[in-house]
Amino acid sequence: MLDILQEYGVLLLIGEYPHGKLGGLAMTLIISFVSLIVTFPCAILIALARTGKNKPLKRLASGFVHCVRAIPLLMLIFWAYFALPVVIGIPIDATYTLIIAIVIYQTAYLGEIIASGIEGLPKGQMEAAEALGLGYIPTTFRILLPQALFNVIPGIVNQLTTIIKESSLGSIIAVPELSYAMLQVNSNEVTKPLQIFGILAATYFVLCFALSQATGVLERRISNRRTGRVVVEAVA
Amino acid sequence: MIAFHSVSKRYGALQVIHDISATVEKGTTIVLCGPSGSGKSTLVRTVNRLEPIQSGRITVAGRDIHAKSVDVNTLRSGIGFVFQHFNLFPHLTVVDNVMLPLRRLRGQSRKQALPTAMLMLERVGLADRAQSLPADISGGQAQRVAIARSLILKPEILILDEPTSALDPEMVGEVLKLLRELSGGGITLMCVTHEMGFAREVADRIWFLKGGRLTFDASPDLFFSQEAHPDVRGFLSSIHRNH
Amino acid sequence: MGYQLDFSKVLQGEYFDLILQGLQTTMVLFVISWVLGLILAIFLTVVRAIEFRPTQFLVAAFVEYHRNVPILIQLFVWYFGFAVVLPDVVNDYLNDIGAEIGYAIVALALNKAAYMSEDFRSGLRSIHPAQMEAARAIGLTYLGAMKWVILPQAWRLALPALLGQTLILFKGTSLAAGIGVAELSYQARYVEEQSFRIFEAYGVVTAIYMLISFAIMWASSVLSTRYRLRVK
Numbered sequence: 001m002l003d004i005l006q007e008y009g010v011l012l013l014i015g016e017y018p019h020g021k022l023g024g025l026a027m028t029l030i031i032s033f034v035s036l037i038v039t040f041p042c043a044i045l046i047a048l049a050r051t052g053k054n055k056p057l058k059r060l061a062s063g064f065v066h067c068v069r070a071i072p073l074l075m076l077i078f079w080a081y082f083a084l085p086v087v088i089g090i091p092i093d094a095t096y097t098l099i100i101a102i103v104i105y106q107t108a109y110l111g112e113i114i115a116s117g118i119e120g121l122p123k124g125q126m127e128a129a130e131a132l133g134l135g136y137i138p139t140t141f142r143i144l145l146p147q148a149l150f151n152v153i154p155g156i157v158n159q160l161t162t163i164i165k166e167s168s169l170g171s172i173i174a175v176p177e178l179s180y181a182m183l184q185v186n187s188n189e190v191t192k193p194l195q196i197f198g199i200l201a202a203t204y205f206v207l208c209f210a211l212s213q214a215t216g217v218l219e220r221r222i223s224n225r226r227t228g229r230v231v232v233e234a235v236a
Numbered sequence: 237m238i239a240f241h242s243v244s245k246r247y248g249a250l251q252v253i254h255d256i257s258a259t260v261e262k263g264t265t266i267v268l269c270g271p272s273g274s275g276k277s278t279l280v281r282t283v284n285r286l287e288p289i290q291s292g293r294i295t296v297a298g299r300d301i302h303a304k305s306v307d308v309n310t311l312r313s314g315i316g317f318v319f320q321h322f323n324l325f326p327h328l329t330v331v332d333n334v335m336l337p338l339r340r341l342r343g344q345s346r347k348q349a350l351p352t353a354m355l356m357l358e359r360v361g362l363a364d365r366a367q368s369l370p371a372d373i374s375g376g377q378a379q380r381v382a383i384a385r386s387l388i389l390k391p392e393i394l395i396l397d398e399p400t401s402a403l404d405p406e407m408v409g410e411v412l413k414l415l416r417e418l419s420g421g422g423i424t425l426m427c428v429t430h431e432m433g434f435a436r437e438v439a440d441r442i443w444f445l446k447g448g449r450l451t452f453d454a455s456p457d458l459f460f461s462q463e464a465h466p467d468v469r470g471f472l473s474s475i476h477r478n479h
Numbered sequence: 480m481g482y483q484l485d486f487s488k489v490l491q492g493e494y495f496d497l498i499l500q501g502l503q504t505t506m507v508l509f510v511i512s513w514v515l516g517l518i519l520a521i522f523l524t525v526v527r528a529i530e531f532r533p534t535q536f537l538v539a540a541f542v543e544y545h546r547n548v549p550i551l552i553q554l555f556v557w558y559f560g561f562a563v564v565l566p567d568v569v570n571d572y573l574n575d576i577g578a579e580i581g582y583a584i585v586a587l588a589l590n591k592a593a594y595m596s597e598d599f600r601s602g603l604r605s606i607h608p609a610q611m612e613a614a615r616a617i618g619l620t621y622l623g624a625m626k627w628v629i630l631p632q633a634w635r636l637a638l639p640a641l642l643g644q645t646l647i648l649f650k651g652t653s654l655a656a657g658i659g660v661a662e663l664s665y666q667a668r669y670v671e672e673q674s675f676r677i678f679e680a681y682g683v684v685t686a687i688y689m690l691i692s693f694a695i696m697w698a699s700s701v702l703s704t705r706y707r708l709r710v711k
Contacts, residue, residue, distance in 0.1 A: 070692030313618030
């Protein structure tokens with residue numbers, strides 16, 4: 001195993017950079033973080049629509065979430081990779097289509113988590129803000145959201161873990177992330193698949209396990225400090 | 237009927253019951269009371285072996301309950317036990333809860349067990365709630381169902397561990413009324429409770445426990461009189477002060 | 480753009496047959512993995528409940544592996560990695576009969592078993608210990624108490640999570656395309672490549688997924704409400 005790491009270590013970590021595109025583990029992490037950051041505001045919008053008073057908006061958001069949850073991520077990736085460039089008429093790099101697909105998918109799930117966070121706040125928060133005469137925007141953004149988001153920090157970290165795992169699907173459409181890099185190594189070194197995929201599995205394991213431990217720690221510390229429900233997973 | 241011979245029990249380093257010896261005559265009603273942590277709940281829980289003991293002997297109907305020849309499950313089916321928090325089974329309806337011992341211990345079919353269970357529910361005044369789930373009935377009703385369940389196999393002994401302590405005040409009465417009727421009916425009753433009025437009315441003897449010891453064992457007349465043990469008088473006056 | 484939508488090519492003839500075959504493969508993957516996963520999950524939960532550190536650790540490690548490694552990678556490990564362990568003769572035979580689906584079933588079943596056993600475990604843990612006490616106080620044996628009092632509550636408590644896993648498994652079958660199993664997503668891409676009908680091919684397949692997913696979601700909702708456990 002060590003010899004594989006020695007020979008291909010750089011490829012696995014950062015891809016073909018600087019002679020080619022960035023790839024490998026670095027790419028996986030970049031894709032994951034970028035996806036999470038772009039998802040974040042979209043998910044907040046969905047969450048606000050789901051917990052708000054505007055009925056049509058609520059139903060729209062609800063419909064969006066239900067539809068996205070009914071489709072496998074892989075299909076969304078196919079749509080983004082094959083269909084989207086045709087629709088807008090210009091070619092899109094595979095990496096961006098992966099990010100787009102993950103963002104759409106996770107907007108639904110993260111949106112549900114944030115909505116849970118908002119609903120888990122004590123009712124008194126909303127009432128106190130209304131009694132003070134605050135309008136919708138200040139109430140939401142200065143009082144409800146900060147608390148809700150703090151409570152769902154474990155949930156957000158958990159979704160990051162999920163996104164890292166989902167980025168592996170990029171290997172199916174040749175996005176140069178970690179799994180794809182490993183597939184390339186495997187076609188080179190045909191005789192050592194167990195070691196190669198063992199390393200791949202181990203890498204994801206270390207990454208995700210560390211994050212899930214962090215989620216646990218965060219959950220405990222936040223539970224102690226805040227009122228309202230602390231959300232870790234998307235409620236079914 | 238029940239006899240404690242120098243019974244002691246520890247939880248790790250903490251001595252919970254200190255060398256208690258006492259007897260419960262058949263058909264009598266014993267009320268146990270005392271301050272928190274005095275070991276009264278633990279003591280009654282030793283009778284059906286929910287709590288093990290480290291030394292001493294406990295006999296029920298003359299037989300040592302810890303003897304090798306005694307099957308703990310047979311022992312327990314002959315003793316009715318009612319918990320402070322009812323402990324009804326939430327996935328079963330009221331009547332299914334009451335029927336469970338008949339169906340699973342005596343192997344009766346639903347058809348066979350139903351009439352007996354319904355009679356028992358009528359006895360406790362809840363026949364109309366037979367198909368309800370435990371989550372949909374009040375605390376007082378739940379406790380009466382628990383009592384019905386504990387009596388369905390017609391045990392000779394009924395033990396209750398603070399049966400009314402978890403109830404809202406207005407529901408305590410209905411449960412005590414049922415217990416009063418049972419007490420007069422010939423069953424051997426051991427009841428841990430703070431309801432001293434109840435104790436005064438129905439108890440044949442009252443046991444006062446403090447610090448794991450049976451400090452005072454007396455008839456109600458003596459218990460509530462001026463000649464009672466000073467700890468008892470202190471206990472009773474503190475109850476009066478708080479009511 | 481000049482793209483004309485034409486569903487007729489995709490909804491009939493050989494392309495449609497391919498899509499249907501894909502659907503059939505998906506359902507085979509789904510059902511068999513689900514059943515095997517469930518059985519294994521029950522076994523794992525029982526093993527973990529036995530107070531023996533080494534086996535408990537093994538089960539915990541099994542669960543953590545399957546929760547932290549992407550499903551696609553788990554498929555790769557089985558398809559690429561395990562094949563090396565088997566002798567060549569076996570491999571040739573397996574490849575001839577289209578063994579990818581077997582590997583996919585194994586990977587998916589093990590993955591689901593890990594998640595489902597966690598759901599059972601948390602269902603068991605959320606039952607108040609007093610329930611066992613009350614069941615024993617009546618005179619039930621330990622096994623009797625488990626059978627009539629504890630387990631009926633445990634599966635009801637675990638039900639919503641289990642149904643959630645069912646939906647995830649259904650969608651997860653799409654990942655088998657990554658190792659060449661000709662299930663629905665794989666066929667979608669194949670038909671699209673062959674017929675150049677991008678929107679129609681993906682549209683029809685997406686609609687099929689959504690239909691079945693909605694059916695699963697509806698059934699989940701009905702079942703969780705019916706078997707919801709309310710504790711006093």
